[in-house]
Amino acid sequence: MCENPLRALPKMDVLLSHPILLAARERVPYALVRQAARDKLEEVRRAVLAGAAVPSVDALAGDIAAAAQTMSRPGLKRVINATGVVLHTNLGRAPLAPQAAEAVMAVAEGYSNLEYDLDNACRGSRHSHVESLLCSLTGAEAAMAVNNNAAAVFLMLSALAAGKGVAVSRGELVEIGGAFRVPEIMAASGAVLREVGTTNKTRLSDYERAVLSGEALALLKVHTSNYQIVGFTEDTPLSQLSGLAAAHGLPLLCDLGSCVLSPAFLPSLPAPSAAVALADGADVVCFSGDKLLGGPQAGIVLGKKRYIDAMKRHPLARVVRIDKLSLAALEATLLLLRDPESAREALPALSMLNARPEDLRARAGDLAAGLGEALGEDYTVSVLPCTGQVGGGSMPNEALPGFCAAVTAGPGVPQGLEAAFRRHEVPILCRIHHGALLLDVRTLSAEDEREILRAAESVRRSER
Numbered sequence: 001m002c003e004n005p006l007r008a009l010p011k012m013d014v015l016l017s018h019p020i021l022l023a024a025r026e027r028v029p030y031a032l033v034r035q036a037a038r039d040k041l042e043e044v045r046r047a048v049l050a051g052a053a054v055p056s057v058d059a060l061a062g063d064i065a066a067a068a069q070t071m072s073r074p075g076l077k078r079v080i081n082a083t084g085v086v087l088h089t090n091l092g093r094a095p096l097a098p099q100a101a102e103a104v105m106a107v108a109e110g111y112s113n114l115e116y117d118l119d120n121a122c123r124g125s126r127h128s129h130v131e132s133l134l135c136s137l138t139g140a141e142a143a144m145a146v147n148n149n150a151a152a153v154f155l156m157l158s159a160l161a162a163g164k165g166v167a168v169s170r171g172e173l174v175e176i177g178g179a180f181r182v183p184e185i186m187a188a189s190g191a192v193l194r195e196v197g198t199t200n201k202t203r204l205s206d207y208e209r210a211v212l213s214g215e216a217l218a219l220l221k222v223h224t225s226n227y228q229i230v231g232f233t234e235d236t237p238l239s240q241l242s243g244l245a246a247a248h249g250l251p252l253l254c255d256l257g258s259c260v261l262s263p264a265f266l267p268s269l270p271a272p273s274a275a276v277a278l279a280d281g282a283d284v285v286c287f288s289g290d291k292l293l294g295g296p297q298a299g300i301v302l303g304k305k306r307y308i309d310a311m312k313r314h315p316l317a318r319v320v321r322i323d324k325l326s327l328a329a330l331e332a333t334l335l336l337l338r339d340p341e342s343a344r345e346a347l348p349a350l351s352m353l354n355a356r357p358e359d360l361r362a363r364a365g366d367l368a369a370g371l372g373e374a375l376g377e378d379y380t381v382s383v384l385p386c387t388g389q390v391g392g393g394s395m396p397n398e399a400l401p402g403f404c405a406a407v408t409a410g411p412g413v414p415q416g417l418e419a420a421f422r423r424h425e426v427p428i429l430c431r432i433h434h435g436a437l438l439l440d441v442r443t444l445s446a447e448d449e450r451e452i453l454r455a456a457e458s459v460r461r462s463e464r
């Protein structure tokens with residue numbers, strides 16, 4: 001009567017010799033199949049004790065084989081970004097140019113001259129691979145690259161302003177996202193924050209007072225990438241601050257966040273430019289490699305040689321150094337950036353941001369036609385205007401006019417279809433708007449579009 005229900009569960013060795021799992025062992029290491037079986041048996045044991053029925057051995061074996069297969073594949077994988085947000089931080093920001101991806105492969109699979117000087121047969125510097133390119137592209141005296149821009153800001157403040165008062169406008173004490181807040185990063189670096197001005201207005205005279213009183217021994221300007229103050233506002237540009245800094249021999253530091261090297265890369269948008277910031281008199285500027293620049297994750301620092309040298313010598317430089325894979329991608333990206341006209345085509349992020357609405361309309365038309373055919377007559381697909389975004393906290397008020405393929409009606413539109421696309425082998429991420437599923441072509445490659453059609457065909461098959 002009170003028979004132990006767990007007795008009905010198969011024994012581990014019996015389960016592992018089930019034909020489904022014997023077959024799975026051909027594709028997946030045995031250790032993973034065993035681990036998956038152990039996990040599954042434990043899960044079922046708990047469910048059975050709580051009153052659930054004992055599943056069939058075939059069902060168990062099928063679940064275990066699928067779990068082992070999942071365990072054998074990396075969880076971090078390619079996804080398709082159909083959201084129209086170009087520098088989507090959750091989706092890895094800027095996609096690399098093929099040349100940059102090839103450069104990564106070339107140094108990843110073997111040894112490289114990362115810190116070896118091939119001409120003089122002696123130890124070299126990892127900075128050398130990008131420094132002269134960065135300088136010639138922007139007019140900077142010196143340059144270095146570190147792990148990311150948060151690290152660049154931290155190193156800049158630690159090396160150039162630790163223990164010193166740094167004047168920052170109250171309107172620039174921003175949070176960039178995650179835990180990156182200007183006052184906190186300053187405190188962590190040992191720099192002493194001297195707030196000047198007010199939230200909406202900061203004048204040159206505010207900085208002057210902090211400098212003349214001796215409270216500020218450096219000036220920091222932070223580009224408020226992700227928000228804008230509008231209305232009754234006043235901001236002191238770098239070109240005005242540089243006179244003050246120079247007159248007192250103080251460094252003028254600038255966290256540009258997301259910028260292009262020069263305005264030629266993104267003529268249609270008011271993007272900050274590193275070359276312009278240097279020409280306006282910034283002594284050191286830093287910014288991200290994987291935002292508007294269109295390269296890998298990196299923090300790029302440009303400026304006067306004596307300041308950059310002090311940053312290179314600082315012990316934290318080793319803590320925040322860039323790895324060889326990112327460095328390879330960064331150098332290849334910079335090589336492409338030597339010619340702005342071809343870079344606007346060659347770098348995926350720049351080409352997406354520079355895309356012309358009429359071209360997007362034509363591509364959305366083709367995608368909509370293909371989708372309509374692949375999904376079948378139960379669905380309605382059309383072309384709709386839509387608005388893309390720069391993303392990555394850059395220029396939040398710039399709407400990028402574009403076009404999307406919109407699935408406006410059909411079984412499971414929008415939520416069911418959204419989930420089916422998201423669970424596709426190559427997950428497809430789209431937006432839902434007014435009950436329609438939108439696929440913005442701005443952020444799609446030709447290969448992405450073919451994969452979307454394959455996903456649509458498998459949705460249709462599963463509905464038969």
Ligand SMILES: *Cc1c(COP(=O)(O)O)cnc(C)c1O
Nearest residue numbers: 148149150176223225257258288
């Ligand atoms: C994005 C950003 C950062 C942080 O850069 P990461 O590359 O994400 O480390 C710092 N400051 C500003 C102004 C930014 O926009």
